[in-house]
Each structure stands twice: as structure tokens, then as C-alpha cells.
Amino acid sequence: MNLVIRKREESLGWGVLVVYLGALALAFCVCALLLKMSGKPGFGGLAILFRGAFGQTYALLDGLVKAIPIFLCALGVALSFRMQVWNIGAEGQFALGAVGATWAALTFPGLPGVALMPLMLLCAMLAGAAWGAIPAALRLRLGVSEVISSLMLNYIGILLLEYLVFGVWKDPASFGFPMTAEFASGGQIARILPGVLGKLHWGLLACPVAGVAYWVLLSRTRLGFEIAAAGEGERVARYAQLPYGFLVFFVMGLGGALSGLAGSIETSATLGRLQPTIMVGYGYTAIVVAWLARLRPWAIAFTAYLLAAFRVGGEVMQLELQVPAAFGPIMEGAILLCVLAGQFFLTYSVSLRPSPKAARPAPPANDANDAAKGARS
Amino acid sequence: MSPELIIALFAAAVQAGTPILFATLGEIVSEKAGVMNLGVEGVIALSAFAAFVVCHLTGSAWLGLLAGGLAGTLLCGLHSLVCQVFLGNQVVSGLALTLFGVGLATFLGTPYVGQATEGFGKIAVPLLSDIPVLGPILFRHDTLVYLGYIAPVAVWFLLNRTSLGLGLRAAGEMPAAAAAAGLNPQRLRAFGVLAGGFLCGLGGAYLSLAHTHLWTTGLSGGRGWVAVALVIFAFWRPGRAVIGALLFGGVMAFQLRLQASGTNIPSSLLLMLPYALTVIVLVFSAARARERSGASAAPAALGVNIEPEG
Numbered sequence: 001m002n003l004v005i006r007k008r009e010e011s012l013g014w015g016v017l018v019v020y021l022g023a024l025a026l027a028f029c030v031c032a033l034l035l036k037m038s039g040k041p042g043f044g045g046l047a048i049l050f051r052g053a054f055g056q057t058y059a060l061l062d063g064l065v066k067a068i069p070i071f072l073c074a075l076g077v078a079l080s081f082r083m084q085v086w087n088i089g090a091e092g093q094f095a096l097g098a099v100g101a102t103w104a105a106l107t108f109p110g111l112p113g114v115a116l117m118p119l120m121l122l123c124a125m126l127a128g129a130a131w132g133a134i135p136a137a138l139r140l141r142l143g144v145s146e147v148i149s150s151l152m153l154n155y156i157g158i159l160l161l162e163y164l165v166f167g168v169w170k171d172p173a174s175f176g177f178p179m180t181a182e183f184a185s186g187g188q189i190a191r192i193l194p195g196v197l198g199k200l201h202w203g204l205l206a207c208p209v210a211g212v213a214y215w216v217l218l219s220r221t222r223l224g225f226e227i228a229a230a231g232e233g234e235r236v237a238r239y240a241q242l243p244y245g246f247l248v249f250f251v252m253g254l255g256g257a258l259s260g261l262a263g264s265i266e267t268s269a270t271l272g273r274l275q276p277t278i279m280v281g282y283g284y285t286a287i288v289v290a291w292l293a294r295l296r297p298w299a300i301a302f303t304a305y306l307l308a309a310f311r312v313g314g315e316v317m318q319l320e321l322q323v324p325a326a327f328g329p330i331m332e333g334a335i336l337l338c339v340l341a342g343q344f345f346l347t348y349s350v351s352l353r354p355s356p357k358a359a360r361p362a363p364p365a366n367d368a369n370d371a372a373k374g375a376r377s
Numbered sequence: 378m379s380p381e382l383i384i385a386l387f388a389a390a391v392q393a394g395t396p397i398l399f400a401t402l403g404e405i406v407s408e409k410a411g412v413m414n415l416g417v418e419g420v421i422a423l424s425a426f427a428a429f430v431v432c433h434l435t436g437s438a439w440l441g442l443l444a445g446g447l448a449g450t451l452l453c454g455l456h457s458l459v460c461q462v463f464l465g466n467q468v469v470s471g472l473a474l475t476l477f478g479v480g481l482a483t484f485l486g487t488p489y490v491g492q493a494t495e496g497f498g499k500i501a502v503p504l505l506s507d508i509p510v511l512g513p514i515l516f517r518h519d520t521l522v523y524l525g526y527i528a529p530v531a532v533w534f535l536l537n538r539t540s541l542g543l544g545l546r547a548a549g550e551m552p553a554a555a556a557a558a559g560l561n562p563q564r565l566r567a568f569g570v571l572a573g574g575f576l577c578g579l580g581g582a583y584l585s586l587a588h589t590h591l592w593t594t595g596l597s598g599g600r601g602w603v604a605v606a607l608v609i610f611a612f613w614r615p616g617r618a619v620i621g622a623l624l625f626g627g628v629m630a631f632q633l634r635l636q637a638s639g640t641n642i643p644s645s646l647l648l649m650l651p652y653a654l655t656v657i658v659l660v661f662s663a664a665r666a667r668e669r670s671g672a673s674a675a676p677a678a679l680g681v682n683i684e685p686e687g
Contacts, residue, residue, distance in 0.1 A: 147468065340473065
């Protein structure tokens with residue numbers, strides 16, 4: 001018997017769902033196995049995780065709160081992935097966004113909220129965009145791979161944030177804790193309905209705005225078509241006379257701005273001040289989300305919520321089973337690996353055929369190669 | 378600075394450069410065969426833990442080293458499976474591998490945090506260690522450092538002087554031509570990824586068995602990414618990898634000394650040094666690659682999966 005691998009001619013339809021569910025199931029089995037290996041209940045642990053994620057209203061709301069920064073960062077990442085530009089610097093751009101917003105909040109505490117809030121968001125987006133533009137510039141002017149430079153800027157951005165919070169921005173009244181002073185009330189994003197909707201805050205509004213803008217940009221504008229076309233590769237893009245350099249700058253800058261926005265919302269809504277604890281790896285989760293969602297905005301929204309909910313459930317499991325926090329990245333890594341492998345079946349079909357040797361007499365020596373090719377196609 | 382201090386600094390650079398050297402060599406082997414592996418950071422983390430745990434349980438540093446190498450091979454096997462069999466994107470798979478590997482090391486290692494292990498001790502090489510200046514810098518280290526002196530030569534020999542190495546390079550430059558020549562590029566690539574994983578694993582093992590001698594979380598600390606960058610700096614050549622590893626070892630050692638000396642430069646700024654240097658080194662290598670030939674020294678089919686026909 002021979003394995004016959006063929007490129008699919010039409011899409012799988014509902015089969016896509018089966019592939020994804022299968023990949024998720026496999027990833028969960030791996031996670032359960034790991035829990036079991038460390039002496040915890042395997043699937044029982046996952047049950048706790050699911051109950052923690054989806055069991056109560058406040059857990060659902062908490063998931064939504066965590067989904068906000070993940071969604072924004074994932075949109076930013078997806079934008080550059082569209083173009084095959086591997087911006088993995090969302091984490092650093094998120095940090096710079098938080099720094100930018102904090103700078104505005106600490107420098108102009110006297111401004112009224114209507115002026116301060118937009119200023120903070122603007123500073124955050126500019127800082128994030130600048131951080132994203134560095135790898136773009138390095139790649140275009142000097143030919144430096146954006147994968148490594150954007151990743152290095154993650155480390156540098158987080159250390160910059162720590163430098164500021166441990167140093168010049170440290171609140172004298174914080175008893176030595178690394179945190180800035182609390183922002184003026186105009187610099188804090190309020191909760192929507194604290195009694196009813198828990199920690200859910202107005203930063204949520206940024207998501208539909210950014211999501212619709214992303215969709216319009218990519219499917220309704222010339223620029224969007226150019227980005228999609230440039231995704232075929234630099235040589236193709238230059239041959240088609242697309243402004244490749246500008247497009248790289250654009251996707252990296254806008255992606256950085258979105259991640260920066262996420263950073264400012266997170267700082268100003270959940271903490272009301274800057275603390276190193278806001279860096280919990282949303283920028284890396286965003287990469288997982290963008291790829292799982294195959295870069296489509298609706299799917300990004302859904303996947304961002306799903307992974308945010310797993311984070312919430314993971315925290316519950318951490319408390320109940322004393323599982324280390326590192327379980328989160330393991331799960332995300334396992335899911336991404338399994339889905340990545342599973343996506344093979346979206347492009348290719350695999351079937352078993354009797355081997356050609358058994359079915360036919362041996363072809364003449366000269367045609368052996370062609371015959372083998374024919375049998376496989 | 379006194380001469381003794383400078384000698385001590387150089388010796389520390391050699392030591393700190395060794396794990397980076399192993400990881401860089403591993404990534405060179407993998408990339409020469411055409412597979413980009415951005416999971417090095419995860420591979421280092423996991424193999425550091427595997428080496429620690431085996432050494433801790435058996436008391437044998439050599440078994441620990443072997444476990445580190447095998448853990449690296451195993452994790453890279455996952456990368457090979459996802460990219461070569463299921464044709465997953467190499468960049469994304471590598472990132473997933475990093476998430477998974479670093480997470481797994483932290484997860485499994487939590488009960489062991491702060492525990493010490495014997496690991497490899499320092500052995501002065503007779504005669505050679507008495508040479509002034511060079512002796513203390515090069516020949517008063519642990520066995521793994523000495524292994525690190527041989528490794529670049531071995532990798533160079535493998536890649537440039539054996540038919541297996543020729544096959545590996547063919548699989549990385551033009552897999553279709555390799556296949557036409559009767560080689561099996563998929564198998565060669567798998568070998569490159571797995572052997573590369575073993576070498577990266579040795580680098581990880583070095584961290585827990587010879588560098589810290591104890592288990593803490595975050596042991597890899599970005600070294601894997603530095604290694605990925607150094608492959609570009611080295612133009613995919615083992616000899617130049619040595620220079621890069623020494624440079625980074627030097628910066629890391631220097632930064633540690635400075636911190637220990639109680640300087641008033643904030644530690645967050647000092648910790649930025651290796652990461653900033655990585656970017657600078659990349660800029661420098663890109664400029665040099667351009668003035669040399671206009672083309673980079675990267676294998677032509679690097680990062681491109683071999684698709685099934687039909």
C-alpha cells in the first residue's frame with residue numbers, strides 16, 4: 001500500500017472544523033498527560049480549567065477583559081504576517097505602549113479626562129509604532145532579519161519599562177515596590193458597569209473599532225490588496241511595482257501602534273498605574289492567536305477570547321492544583337504545534353492506494369521516473 | 378583594571394560563551410540542511426532541565442549531559458515532524474517550540490527550583506594550564522569547555538569534508554537537485570534538525586551542569602535567540618561561530634562583573650547589553666554580507682519546505 005498525497009482542489013468545508021477540533025483534542029491530551037506526570041489529575045485538571053474558564057459569569061467576563069489586549073496585539077501581528085513579514089515584537093510594542101501612555105499620564109496629570117485619555121492613547125500608539133518601525137527600518141535599509149531584531153526589542157522594551165518603573169518613575173509613596181504613582185482619574189479607563197459586568201472596562205470599545213478597520217483596510221482598500229499581493233514575496237512585489245518598502249513600514253508601524261494601544265489600555269484600565277506585572281506575555285499569545293485564526297479578523301476575535309478564557313481557567317487551576325503558571329505557555333505551544341500540523345490536511349488530502357508495483361507490471365527502465373510520478377499524482 | 382582581572386574576565390568569557398557556541402553550531406547544522414529552527418530558546422531551556430534532573434537523580438554528570446542532548450533531539454524531532462511531514466511554517470513552528478519548551482522546563486522544574494547538583498567540576502589541563510595568560514584563560518575549565526574546543530572543528534569537518542555533509546548542504550541549497558542525485562533530502566534534513574537539536578541540547582546541559590550548578594527558572598535567558606542571530610553573524614560557518622560566541626560570552630561576563638562590583642548603573646540597563654549587541658551584530662553582519670557579494674550566505678532553500686509532488 002502507498003500513501004497518496006494530493007493537493008486539495010476544493011476547500012474542506014466543515015471538515016476544517018473537524019481538523020481544528022482534532023488538533024485541539026490532541027493538544028489537550030498532551031496537556032493532560034503532563035498534568036498526570038507531575039502527579040496532578042490529568043483530565044480532571046483540564047475539567048477544572050474549563051470550569052474555571054467558562055463556568056461562571058465573572059469568569060466569562062474576566063476572559064473578555066483579558067481578550068482585549070490579546071485581540072489588539074493579534075490584529076497587529078496578523079497584519080504583518082499577511083505580508084510574510086515576521087513581526088514577533090508585539091510584546092515589546094505592548095511594553096512601549098504602556099510606557100508611552102504612562103509618560104503622558106505622569107507629565108500632564110492636570111489635564112481633564114477628555115484631553116488626557118486621547119493623549120495617552122496617542123502617545124502609546126506612537127511609541128508602539130516607533131518600536132515596530134525599528135525592525136522595519138533595519139530590514140529595509142540594512143537587510144537585517146526582522147524575526148530576531150523584533151524579538152530582541154521585546155527584551156529591550158521590557159527592560160526599558162523596568163528601568164523606568166524601578167528608577168525615575170517610581171512612586172516615592174510605594175514603599176519600595178516597583179510601581180509608578182496612580183494616574184489621575186482622567187487617565188484611568190473606567191469600568192462599564194462595575195456591579196453587573198465585573199472588571200469589564202470601556203477599553204473593550206477599541207476592539208470592534210480596530211477589528212472593523214482591519215477588515216475594511218484589507219478587503220476594501222487598495223492598500224489592503226497591495227499588502228495581500230506583497231505577501232507573495234519581496235521579489236514578486238517589486239516586480240509588480242508595489243511600494244514594498246512602504247508596505248513593510250506600514251504593517252510594522254500599524255501593528256506596533258495596535259500593540260501599543262493594547263499596552264496603554266491594559267495599564268490604564270486594569271491597574272491605573274504602570275507596574276512590571278502587566279507584562280504577562282499577551283504579545284506571544286497574540287502570535288498564537290493570529291496563526292490559529294489564519295489571520296482573519298472574526299476568527300482572531302473568537303480565538304483571542306478562547307485563549308484568554310484558557311488563561312482565566314489556567315489561573316483557577318493554578319490555585320486549586322498548585323500547578324505552575326508555566327502551564328499556560330505549554331498549552332499555547334502545544335495547541336499551536338498541533339494546529340500547525342493539522343493545517344496540512346486543509347491543503348492536502350491523504351489516501352491509501354495499492355502500491356503501483358503490485359498493480360502493474362514493472363515499467364521499462366527509462367520510464368520508471370515518469371511512472372512513479374504518475375502513480376503519485 | 379589589573380592584569381589578573383582582565384585574565385579572569387577572558388576566562389569567564391570563554392565559559393559563558395560555551396553554551397552559546399554549542400547552540401550556534403546546532404543551529405548551523407540545522408540551517409545548512411535547510412530547516413530554520415527558531416525553537417532553540419525552548420530547546421536550551423528544556424535540555425538544561427533534563428540534564429539537571431538526570432544528574433540530580435543519578436549523580437552522573439555525563440548521563441546528565443547525554444540527557445540534555447537527547448532532550449534537545451526529541452524536541453527538535455517535534456519540529457521536524459511538524460515542518461517536514463505536515464509542512465507547517467518553519468517560523469511559526471519554531472516559535473511554538475520555544476513557548477512549549479520554555480514552558481515545559483519551568484513547569485517540570487518547579488519542584489526543583491534552588492536545588493543544587495554536582496555537575497562538571499573544573500579540571501586544569503596538565504602543562505597547558507601553566508602557560509602564562511593563555512593557561513588560565515583557556516585551560517582551567519570544566520570538561521565541557523574543552524569539548525567546545527573540539528565541536529566547531531568536528532562540525533566543520535562534518536559539513537565540508539564528509540559525503541554526509543555534502544548531502545546536508547545539498548538538501549539546504551537545492552533539495553530537488555539532491556533528490557535527482559539519488560539522495561533523500563527529507564531524511565538528510567531530518568538528520569540535520571536532530572543532530573542540531575543534540576548540539577543545542579549540549580548547550581542547554583552546560584547551563585545547569587557547569588554554569589550555575591543549580592536549577593532556577595529562566596535559565597536560558599535569551600541565549601537561544603542570540604544563537605539564532607549568531608548563525609547569521611557567522612555566515613553559517615563554524616569557525617566564525619566561535620568568534621561570535623566569545624564576543625557574547627565576554628559581554629555577559631562583563632555585565633555580571635559590573636553588577637557584582639556594585640556599580641550604580643541600573644541593572645535593567647546592564648541586562649539590555651546582550652540584546653542590544655545582538656541587534657548591532659546583525660546590522661554589522663548584514664553590511665558585511667552586502668559588501669562581499671551582494672547576496673547573503675544563507676542556504677538557498679532555508680525555510681522552504683519540501684512539498685510532495687502532485
